[in-house]
Amino acid sequence: xxxxxxxxxxxxxxxxxxxxxxxxxxxxxxxxxxxxxxxxxxxxxxxxxxxxxxxxxxxxxxxxxxxxxxxxxxxxxxxxxxxxxxxxxxxxxxxxxxxxxxxxxxxxxxxxxxxxxxxxxxxxxxxxxxxxxxxxxxxxxxxxxxxxxxxxxxxxxxxxxxxxxxxxxxxxxxxxxxxxxxxxxxxxxxxxxxxxxxxxxxxxxxxxxxxxxxxxxxxxxxxxxxxxxxxxxxxxxxxxxxxxxxxxxxxxxx
Amino acid sequence: xxxxxxxxxxxxxxxxxxxxxxxxxxxxxxxxxxxxxxxxxxxxxxxxxxxxxxxxxxxxxxxxxxxxxxxxxxxxxxxxxxxxxxxxxxxxxxxxxxxxxxxxxxxxxxxxxxx
Numbered sequence: 001x002x003x004x005x006x007x008x009x010x011x012x013x014x015x016x017x018x019x020x021x022x023x024x025x026x027x028x029x030x031x032x033x034x035x036x037x038x039x040x041x042x043x044x045x046x047x048x049x050x051x052x053x054x055x056x057x058x059x060x061x062x063x064x065x066x067x068x069x070x071x072x073x074x075x076x077x078x079x080x081x082x083x084x085x086x087x088x089x090x091x092x093x094x095x096x097x098x099x100x101x102x103x104x105x106x107x108x109x110x111x112x113x114x115x116x117x118x119x120x121x122x123x124x125x126x127x128x129x130x131x132x133x134x135x136x137x138x139x140x141x142x143x144x145x146x147x148x149x150x151x152x153x154x155x156x157x158x159x160x161x162x163x164x165x166x167x168x169x170x171x172x173x174x175x176x177x178x179x180x181x182x183x184x185x186x187x188x189x190x191x192x193x194x195x196x197x198x199x200x201x202x203x204x205x206x207x208x209x210x211x212x213x214x215x216x217x218x219x220x221x222x223x224x225x226x227x228x229x230x231x232x233x234x235x236x237x238x239x240x241x242x243x244x245x246x247x248x249x250x251x252x253x254x
Numbered sequence: 255x256x257x258x259x260x261x262x263x264x265x266x267x268x269x270x271x272x273x274x275x276x277x278x279x280x281x282x283x284x285x286x287x288x289x290x291x292x293x294x295x296x297x298x299x300x301x302x303x304x305x306x307x308x309x310x311x312x313x314x315x316x317x318x319x320x321x322x323x324x325x326x327x328x329x330x331x332x333x334x335x336x337x338x339x340x341x342x343x344x345x346x347x348x349x350x351x352x353x354x355x356x357x358x359x360x361x362x363x364x365x366x367x368x369x
Contacts, residue, residue, distance in 0.1 A: 039351050053323040055258075060266050067275040072310045077274050079313050081257040082322070087273055088255075093309065095277040100306040103299050105285025113289075122289070126282040181366045183324035185359050188336065191317040194310060195337060196344040196354035202307065206300055210307040218312025219319040229316065234309025241304040246297075 016147055024148040028155020031136060037160060039193065040132045043071055044164040046189030047078075048171035053187075054078050058172045065165045070130040073098045075190060076230060083226045093230045104134050111141045112149050121150055128157025131201060206245035213237035328366060336361040 044065070051061040056078075068074045076097040080090035105126050113122060133156055144152050171186075178186065202208050217233035225232060257269050318337050325333065340358025347353050 035352065039355070042355065049323060050317075056266070060270060063267060064270045064274055067271065068278050070278055072306075072313075073274065073278045075313050075317075076309065077270070079316060080273070084256050086255045087269060090257075090269070090273040091277045094273050095280070097306050097309045097313075098278040098281050099302045100281075101278065102281040102285040102288070103303070105282050106288050109286055109289030119286070122286045123283055126286045127279060129282055129285070180324045180327065181363050184328055184366060185363055187317070187321055187323050187325035188333070188358060188362055189355065191314045191337065192340050192355045192358045193351065194314050195341050196349075196351045198307060198310060198314075199341075199344070200349055200351065203303065204300060206304045207307050210304040211311040214308035214311025215315040217308070218315035221312070222316050222320060230309055230312050233312035233315075234305050237308030237312070238301065238305025241308060242301040245300055245304070 016151075020148065021151050024144070024151040025155040027144075028152040028157075029159045030155075031140060031152070032133075032156045032159035032163070034136065036132050036136060037163075039197075040071075040160065041164060041167050042189055043193040044167045045171050046186055046193065047071060047074060048168040049175055049183070049186045050075070050078055050190060051168075052172055052175050054082050056081075058169060061172060062165050062169050065168050066161060068094075069127065069161055070098060070101060071190075072100075072194070075194070079230055083222075083229065085227055089227065089231065093234070096231070096234050101129055104131075105129050108134060108137060111138065112153060114146045114149065116147075117150055125150060125153055125157060128153065128161060130160075131197065133157050133160055135201075204245060205248070206241045209244050210238050210241035213240055328362070329369070332362065332365040332369070336365065 047065075048061060051064070051074075056064070064074055064077065068077065073094050077090060077094050080093050085093065108129060109122060109126075112125065133153075136156060137153055141149055141153075175183070175186070198211055199208065202211065214233050214237040217237050218229060221229035221232045257266060259265075318333050319330065321328075321333065336358045339361050340354045340356075343357035344350065344354030
């Protein structure tokens with residue numbers, strides 16, 4: 001759909017110059033400054049409060065923001081730390097919550113790569129893949145010359161990561177001085193961000209079923225088996241939603 | 255081997271690297287490797303997405319029912335009401351994330367100031 005369009009710039013004979021690269025990198029930086037970018041920053045405000053409350057230091061929180069980047073994975077990691085999960089259990093929970101990144105990257109790669117893009121560039125850029133930059137990229141890549149797409153994505157991706165590392169650091173420093181109402185509002189930001197964006201990003205009904213089941217099962221398992229609450233809720237809720245998906249498809253077919 | 259079990263400055267960072275970075279970037283790298291080779295509609299990916307969604311939803315549920323920090327001092331009914339009204343506003347007012355967040359926050363803060 002997007003890749004089928006012939007881009008006029010593909011025909012230009014000259015190799016991309018430094019000036020071309022800088023131009024498209026900056027266009028990517030500018031694309032990060034947007035409404036979705038602002039909403040993401042508000043979710044990171046909430047995340048910083050969450051991490052601080054969980055006992056993490058400023059350095060650990062900023063480090064986590066940079067190396068994990070995807071917010072669901074980080075929130076699950078904080079949840080695992082809070083419930084005293086062991087390293088393997090925490091890694092397993094984070095891995096389960098981050099599987100969704102794989103199909104997102106699978107869909108993005110054909111849009112992103114040009115004829116001469118080296119593989120390592122794609123591996124490096126894939127680190128920037130998380131819901132916000134992915135949605136913006138899938139929307140906008142079609143209008144960017146193919147040879148400049150990786151440069152543009154490097155611009156938007158690096159800007160979002162670095163800016164939110166900054167947001168996290170600032171919130172971390174001022175969080176103690178906030179009045180209780182503001183502080184409470186801050187802790188509601190993360191769940192509300194995911195409650196709405198997760199519902200909107202579900203591709204099939206199974207996603208909505210999985211969400212409702214997870215919302216109920218998470219707190220339920222938290223009361224009985226806090227160390228495994230996320231894993232149990234994710235596996236049971238997810239498999240049940242998948243069974244629903246198979247059943248409803250069979251019913252439609254017959 | 256929990257986050258706090260080894261008292262060394264490097265342990266939390268190693269914990270975050272293994273449980274966070276490795277557990278996340280492995281999927282991104284696999285995505286580059288498989289790029290364009292598997293269909294997004296395949297059954298396996300539907301299952302994968304469903305499990306991931308339920309898991310993140312479980313975290314959301316816990317953050318609302320068993321919150322930390324200043325949110326823990328608010329009544330459970332207020333938190334659930336704020337989240338429900340915010341979500342309803344999101345659903346019925348054009349599915350805008352910002353609308354959902356703003357309505358939920360307004361209900362929460364109003365409830366705290368009045369209560």
